[in-house]
Amino acid sequence: MQDGEAGFTLSKSRFEAFSDGVFAIAITLLILQVNVPANIPDHPTRQKQLEGILTIWSQYLVYAATFATIGTMWLNHHALFRYVERITHGIVIANLLLLGLVCFLPFSTEVIARYGLTQVSVVYYGLVLTAISVGYFILQRQVMAAHPSVDRRVTSWNLVGLSFYPVAIVLGFFVPVLGVVICGLAALFYLLPRSVASAAIRP
Amino acid sequence: MQDGEAGFTLSKSRFEAFSDGVFAIAITLLILQVNVPANIPDHPTRQKQLEGILTIWSQYLVYAATFATIGTMWLNHHALFRYVERITHGIVIANLLLLGLVCFLPFSTEVIARYGLTQVSVVYYGLVLTAISVGYFILQRQVMAAHPSVDRRVTSWNLVGLSFYPVAIVLGFFVPVLGVVICGLAALFYLLPRSVASAAIRP
Amino acid sequence: MQDGEAGFTLSKSRFEAFSDGVFAIAITLLILQVNVPANIPDHPTRQKQLEGILTIWSQYLVYAATFATIGTMWLNHHALFRYVERITHGIVIANLLLLGLVCFLPFSTEVIARYGLTQVSVVYYGLVLTAISVGYFILQRQVMAAHPSVDRRVTSWNLVGLSFYPVAIVLGFFVPVLGVVICGLAALFYLLPRSVASAAIRP
Amino acid sequence: MQDGEAGFTLSKSRFEAFSDGVFAIAITLLILQVNVPANIPDHPTRQKQLEGILTIWSQYLVYAATFATIGTMWLNHHALFRYVERITHGIVIANLLLLGLVCFLPFSTEVIARYGLTQVSVVYYGLVLTAISVGYFILQRQVMAAHPSVDRRVTSWNLVGLSFYPVAIVLGFFVPVLGVVICGLAALFYLLPRSVASAAIRP
Numbered sequence: 001m002q003d004g005e006a007g008f009t010l011s012k013s014r015f016e017a018f019s020d021g022v023f024a025i026a027i028t029l030l031i032l033q034v035n036v037p038a039n040i041p042d043h044p045t046r047q048k049q050l051e052g053i054l055t056i057w058s059q060y061l062v063y064a065a066t067f068a069t070i071g072t073m074w075l076n077h078h079a080l081f082r083y084v085e086r087i088t089h090g091i092v093i094a095n096l097l098l099l100g101l102v103c104f105l106p107f108s109t110e111v112i113a114r115y116g117l118t119q120v121s122v123v124y125y126g127l128v129l130t131a132i133s134v135g136y137f138i139l140q141r142q143v144m145a146a147h148p149s150v151d152r153r154v155t156s157w158n159l160v161g162l163s164f165y166p167v168a169i170v171l172g173f174f175v176p177v178l179g180v181v182i183c184g185l186a187a188l189f190y191l192l193p194r195s196v197a198s199a200a201i202r203p
Numbered sequence: 204m205q206d207g208e209a210g211f212t213l214s215k216s217r218f219e220a221f222s223d224g225v226f227a228i229a230i231t232l233l234i235l236q237v238n239v240p241a242n243i244p245d246h247p248t249r250q251k252q253l254e255g256i257l258t259i260w261s262q263y264l265v266y267a268a269t270f271a272t273i274g275t276m277w278l279n280h281h282a283l284f285r286y287v288e289r290i291t292h293g294i295v296i297a298n299l300l301l302l303g304l305v306c307f308l309p310f311s312t313e314v315i316a317r318y319g320l321t322q323v324s325v326v327y328y329g330l331v332l333t334a335i336s337v338g339y340f341i342l343q344r345q346v347m348a349a350h351p352s353v354d355r356r357v358t359s360w361n362l363v364g365l366s367f368y369p370v371a372i373v374l375g376f377f378v379p380v381l382g383v384v385i386c387g388l389a390a391l392f393y394l395l396p397r398s399v400a401s402a403a404i405r406p
Numbered sequence: 407m408q409d410g411e412a413g414f415t416l417s418k419s420r421f422e423a424f425s426d427g428v429f430a431i432a433i434t435l436l437i438l439q440v441n442v443p444a445n446i447p448d449h450p451t452r453q454k455q456l457e458g459i460l461t462i463w464s465q466y467l468v469y470a471a472t473f474a475t476i477g478t479m480w481l482n483h484h485a486l487f488r489y490v491e492r493i494t495h496g497i498v499i500a501n502l503l504l505l506g507l508v509c510f511l512p513f514s515t516e517v518i519a520r521y522g523l524t525q526v527s528v529v530y531y532g533l534v535l536t537a538i539s540v541g542y543f544i545l546q547r548q549v550m551a552a553h554p555s556v557d558r559r560v561t562s563w564n565l566v567g568l569s570f571y572p573v574a575i576v577l578g579f580f581v582p583v584l585g586v587v588i589c590g591l592a593a594l595f596y597l598l599p600r601s602v603a604s605a606a607i608r609p
Numbered sequence: 610m611q612d613g614e615a616g617f618t619l620s621k622s623r624f625e626a627f628s629d630g631v632f633a634i635a636i637t638l639l640i641l642q643v644n645v646p647a648n649i650p651d652h653p654t655r656q657k658q659l660e661g662i663l664t665i666w667s668q669y670l671v672y673a674a675t676f677a678t679i680g681t682m683w684l685n686h687h688a689l690f691r692y693v694e695r696i697t698h699g700i701v702i703a704n705l706l707l708l709g710l711v712c713f714l715p716f717s718t719e720v721i722a723r724y725g726l727t728q729v730s731v732v733y734y735g736l737v738l739t740a741i742s743v744g745y746f747i748l749q750r751q752v753m754a755a756h757p758s759v760d761r762r763v764t765s766w767n768l769v770g771l772s773f774y775p776v777a778i779v780l781g782f783f784v785p786v787l788g789v790v791i792c793g794l795a796a797l798f799y800l801l802p803r804s805v806a807s808a809a810i811r812p
Contacts, residue, residue: 020221024225082214103637252527426623426630430634
């Protein structure tokens with residue numbers, strides 16, 4: 001990815017509009033994976049109806065954690081591109097890779113919806129989130145390669161966040177629900193005023 | 204959420220583009236919950252075909268009420284942000300919370316599609332709408348905290364609207380269809396020229 | 407809907423962005439109603455596989471006709487709003503009504519996918535398209551009420567288009583496939599250079 | 610399509626916003642075709658769960674190849690329209706045709722998800738991609754007709770890309786998985802710095 005030499009300059013506004021669109025759609029599609037259990041009969045009793053919306057509490061949890069994660073991702077993406085003046089070829093490739101991974105999230109929530117909170121489903125979920133973090137890390141590298149003045153702390157903060165997911169995977173292997181909770185906390189961590197404001201956002 | 208000190212300033216245009224995108228997608232996904240009943244056979248008679256599109260009148264009603272609600276929500280959101288000059292950290296968090304609740308609406312319409320208009324499904328629907336109203340209320344507080352000059356009447360009108368949903372829940376407990384109608388009326392109430400123009404929109 | 411007195415002025419750009427988003431999503435969701443028949447077995451023979459993608463030719467036809475219709479709708483919407491300088495309250499309401507009807511289209515294509523091209527499904531499809539035309543007509547009225555200088559021919563051309571759908575419904579009652587073809591032709595009619603350019607678009 | 614005479618001039622920004630929206634949604638909907646196999650039971654064993662997410666490796670491959678293809682398409686679209694100063698009627702029609710074909714892609718991935726990687730499904734996939742290339746070729750012609758100064762090499766490069774898909778179809782007929790891999794490589798080919806930068810993007 002020889003950014004410098006190619007002289008690739010994409011319009012920043014259309015680049016951001018496309019990325020914003022993908023984030024907005026991915027975050028909205030999450031709800032399609034929250035479903036009343038298929039084994040609820042056609043004309044359920046009141047008892048069965050209540051059961052149907054209460055037994056899927058784990059889907060609500062996954063919805064909230066994943067929504068917060070994509071929201072945070074968008075926020076970080078936004079914060080990062082405030083530094084960006086020209087969209088190099090490397091940034092375009094890294095951004096497509098990141099979006100492709102973010103769009104994969106609704107499938108990993110479907111896996112949890114289908115299997116329940118199990119070792120397999122939660123570890124899978126954690127692996128997808130780790131891949132997204134790595135994708136974001138690569139995107140940051142490309143931004144920093146093209147804009148040497150970007151604050152190094154942006155990357156270091158990302159590393160702090162990245163360390164959440166391996167922990168979530170390991171804990172999720174033993175106590176699945178804990179894995180999802182940690183992933184949700186990772187998103188909330190980014191939403192703390194201090195981290196967002198002092199490292200990523202404040203110029 | 205210490206807005207003031209963090210000095211978080213997000214680009215208003217990208218913030219609005221993301222919110223508009225989420226509202227637009229959530230409102231368009233509603234139709235995916237309107238479905239021909241699953242018990243219609245593969246090659247139905249003309250009689251059965253007519254039955255299939257007429258027996259789901261309650262889904263049409265819920266579609267119309269929910270579409271009007273999200274449309275109103277977008278309109279109010281738009282009106283509120285005309286006052287906004289800087290996107291504080293508190294506004295970002297409150298906005299993500301609101302969007303997460305709005306995106307949850309298609310699931311509550313799915314519950315009605317699955318159960319029919321029952322005590323459980325309509326009360327659930329009303330509770331989600333109440334949560335959205337509370338989310339909007341929190342967002343307004345954050346906007347007003349950052350912009351002290353925002354007209355107090357904005358909030359008072361919201362309270363008028365908020366009072367619809369508890370009524371809808373109580374009435375919906377006894378006559379489910381009435382609960383949905385009241386929720387739809389709450390949206391139409393916001394669309395009245397007087398309320399929108401004099402309180403929320405007119406500067 | 408007392409537009410004039412209310413003094414409601416919405417930002418035109420955000421109004422258009424929301425409408426564009428809804429049109430773009432509705433047009434993209436159409437493909438979700440094109441499906442391989444459910445009666446194709448799990449590991450189908452090559453013969454069965456070919457059958458699966460060829461027997462749904464009517465879904466391809468409906469997809470093409472509906473895609474052209476929403477595309478035309480967006481184009482006309484765009485053309486109309488070139489005249490618009492202020493978004494009155496009446497325009498907002500009429501626009502939400504139109505969008506609510508356009509978003510309903512994916513359900514009417516689902517009805518055709520479920521029933522096949524039958525009297526019931528094609529007449530239903532034609533009725534939804536007629537409702538959209540009426541919705542567009544109302545929107546035009548609101549635009550013209552707020553902008554008296556808008557060319558009267560805009561409306562007259564719409565009437566030409568509107569006359570297609572009743573014909574499609576009547577013909578579709580006797581020869582269903584013809585009903586869909588006429589609806590598709592109505593969209594193509596609007597895409598003719600002369601009609602779009604001389605009446606609706608050229609200022 | 611008599612562009613010149615009609616004098617049709619659409620706002621470029623709204624034209625691009627609509628196209629970006631459609632690309633963004635089509636690319637995000639792809640994940641809805643990646644699904645855990647239906648034959649996985651309700652409370653699967655750990656073995657069965659792993660099987661469910663590993664046996665669908667071909668769906669991951671198709672997801673990656675198609676995501677790269679639409680991403681490339683958007684990028685090329687963007688690059689092409691940097692040359693465009695006025696949106697003629699012919700460009701509008703050709704663009705709607707292209708978008709209609711791009712939106713069809715999620716169905717061709719559904720066919721692969723349903724049939725597996727077979728002769729029929731992969732040839733079908735290749736044919737849809739060929740149709741998209743032809744659609745893009747027509748769009749380029751319309752742009753060049755309206756803007757004679759556009760570099761001829763834009764078209765010649767497209768022809769290089771176009772030649773991938775017939776190869777993919779022929780190879781896919783004998784070794785289906787190879788067909789999808791070639792389609793993915795066609796997208797990666799466009800993402801090479803040299804091709805994008807020197808022919809399509811660099812003014």
